[in-house]
Amino acid sequence: MSRVIKWLFKESSLISLISIFLGLLFGAVIMLIGNYNPIQAYGALFNKSFGDLNSIGEVIRQITPLIFTGLSVAFAFRTGLFNIGAEGQFIMGALAASFVGIQLHLPWYLHIPLAIIAGGLLGGLWGSIAGYLKAVRGVHEVITTIMLNWIALYLSNFFVKTFLLEKGQMRSKFVDKSAWLSSQGLSEMFGNSRIHYGIVIALTLAVLFYILLWKTKQGFELRAVGFNPEASQYAGISVNKNIIKAMFISGIFAGVGGVCEVLGVFHYQSVNTAFPGYGMMGIAVALIGRNTPLGAILGAVLLGVLTFGASGMKFGAGVPEELVNIVIALIIFFVAASGIVKWLLKLFAKRNKEVSNRANPTISK
Template sequence: MNKVIAVFTKDSFLVPVAAIILGLLVGAVAMLAGGFDPILAYQSLLKKVFGDVYNFGETIRQITPLIFTGLSVAFAFRTGLFNIGAEGQFIMGSIAATYVGVTFDLPVYIHAPLALIVGGVVGGLWGALTGWLKAARGVHEVITSIMMNWVALYFSNYILSAFLVPEGQQRSKDVKDTAIITFGWLSEVFDNARLHWGTVIALAAAVFFFIVLWKTKAGFELRAVGLNPHASEYAGMNVNRNVIKAMFIGGLFAGLGGACEVLGVFHYQAIAPAMPGYGFDGIAVALIGGNTPFGVILGAILFGILTFGANGMKFGAGVPIELIRIVIASVIFFVAAHGIVRFFLKPILAKKKEGRS
């Protein structure tokens, strides 16, 4: 118990909390400058999220894909890589799950797991391709992963239009009922909110993240390669293989997120003119969460509440939705700018040190 308390009193916990508070304050100032009431706006946001069971359930639904993409970005970062391609991996996971869900005719106990597995593996392979380009050709993963996002978008649109979308329509057929992962009874409890098993899978993925990275030999190698590839190679570790493995696991998380979004929420996929944005939001979630699995969950909760509650601010206080992005951007800024946050925390930290001495 004392160890748990110690974790929550470290600077690593205080800095994100202070960053969130400062971000909300900056958002309040922006609202005041625009002639809006920030207290009413934040009350409206909370009312939208927690005012009834349906909206609370939909908030959980909004949080779920952010956990997946946040884990994807955080895992790669923990191994010394920058996975800016979670968006493309999310898209590839969704199109793969859609294909399996629409075209296969299997029993429910095989169909849904198969669609999830295929979605996750395809997302992982999409990430592994970026890792291979870095390992084999020395191409920086930031460049390739960004470009692979666009390749994934247009490639998925091609698969949809060529194989899954009926002529004259812009969306695929619905996935078969045997592939749907809706959380039936719990969804009814939340007034038919679109809750699904993906939320449970996302939490399990966070546990998997922790166990693999900090409790296994493979995880130790992944972290060692990220910290110092030259020393790791000297110690006998296969650096290139670990780079590809790290990007595969990161892509696996994002691919699972895309699969869950199709199978649990929409039950079809439309030809998309633009990216859904979950992968890019995952970068912010990972940053807010300090690139730890538990932190990612908390970051996704914050991000999901702010995003879903934006409509409450709009209709309850007349605040434009764009202002919620100012709040989110402010939080990210203060999380990144540790020096500014520590300046505000200096009196608190100084008192804590005096108390210990």
Template sequence: MASNKLFNILVPIISVLLGLIAGAIIMLVSGYNPIAGYTALWNGAFGDLYFMGETVRQITPYILTGLAVAFAFRSGLFNIGAEGQVIVGWLAAVWVGLAVDAPMIIHLPLAIIAAAAAGAIWGFVPGILKARLGVHEVIVTIMMNYIALYCTNEIIRSVLTDNMDSTDIIPPSASLASEWLQGLTYFSRMHYGILIALFAAVVMWFIMQRTTIGYELKAVGFNQHASKYAGMKVSKNIILSMAIAGAFAGLAGAMEGLGTYGSISVMSGFTNLGFDGIAVALLGANTAFGVVLAAILFGVLKVGAINMPTGAEVPTELVDIIIALIIFFVASSYIIRWILLRFKKEGK
């Protein structure tokens, strides 16, 4: 048992270190100083209170999309649709934020619940198709991403605005933004959503580790046939898993709509929050605590990398390659685990 825990700690650490080393080699070969490059990355994430606030702001949706992917993984499902669930959650949150006139104690929770419900519905569709008809969730969730993107753009132009590319800013009663937090972090876009994201991680941990539902979801993930033989309702658990996963992703959309931007604009492409959530879940070993740690890493990389071109004169294209290499080694963590197990067996 202790050996398994040690492996779960070592594998992600080695993955990140290999990614950093590969990035350093790329910088050296290209004629740039890797120490200066990584120093600029660190300063870009933690150099002052503004950058720290922006880093926390970026970590917030990563926690939620990571949970969305990890929760489905634990049930044996591959939720590629977190991106679409983020978009519909974002749309629902802003829509309620603009359409409802109520005190903050009602308005803000209502907008957040609407985002979670929209994401849950978007996860429910591939869940029921998988459970009832056996349609593979990867195919359906990929298609649902595009449906979410283009339907949202049309709703923004035709329903929420009069053929405009962006909605109005939501009123303060529906906003997660805080003047106190912004003043504390030199007017960064940090907001109270980080508390919701951390609470969501606790909720996932509690469901998976302390409830009968969580036990059944994990059992279905391990072996659907054995679970069915044991009397568990496999179809119900598949649908429930995808709906809950979608709700987490929908909340990530609410963090953007009610916190970071306060509005929603026509999108020329995906936000990539949902796709990055796949790597976050993999690095976090599909556990709630691991997802939080992995989200912190990704938030640091995304925000800190912005400072590398100006702080170390590393071209933007090279920065993208370095970040991609780190993500590659993170996604290859299972290969690293296999290599470590081979060494362990040979050492006996």
């Protein structure tokens, strides 16, 4: 608990909290301009997200993939890389899980771990392609990861249509029940929601994220390369190897997220015509969470509640769902434009000091 309190009072964390407050505040102003009641709107959003056990279960289900992709993007950022390809790595992880879940018939204690490992490895390998091109050819990872997103989308569609397609459907066959991450008991506990055990895996990976980056020699090397590649090279650290490793590990986080979405929620893979969107939301989660594992979890909770509760605003307060996207965009804006928030903090501290000096003139002397 003390670690959480210390985290909340770090300057970077305080910036995130103030950014969230400003985003909600400016969102309320926009609602007032549009003749909507912001108190009623936010109340409806909160009620939709936490009004009953089913809603809580669905919020957790919505949060789960965001934690995975948020961790993926945050890990890359921490090592000096911009992983815009969590979307593609997520899709490739889902594809691997679908293959293992459909083509293999094993007991659950072998089936589930094998699917998770396969999805994580394929997601990691997909990410390492961008890492290799960056390390060996000097191609910027933003370009390659965006291109790899589209390749992943169409490649997964090809494999599903060719090897896994359910006749007459635009989706794969169902994976074997022995590979499911959901259970009837857990679903009934949360009002027959689609909650699944992927949330446990997500939280476990967040802990591993922290241990790897801050408690191991390998993590020190990854952070050193991200902070200063030239100095790291001079110190004898292989910059190229660590770039590839960083993108591989980053891809694992997103890949396992795709696994959990297939095995926990849908139990099949669709022939997608568009991205699921979790990779792009992961960028927002990482930014809001200041690229820390705890921050990624809290950022995922925030965005999960906002996106799931948007329909509550629409039907409960008559507020268009698009306003939630505006609120999210405002929060990201204030996080990205942290200079504004820092200026506000300094201004507040300065006024506080002036008021304190007026109240105690002897102290100021």
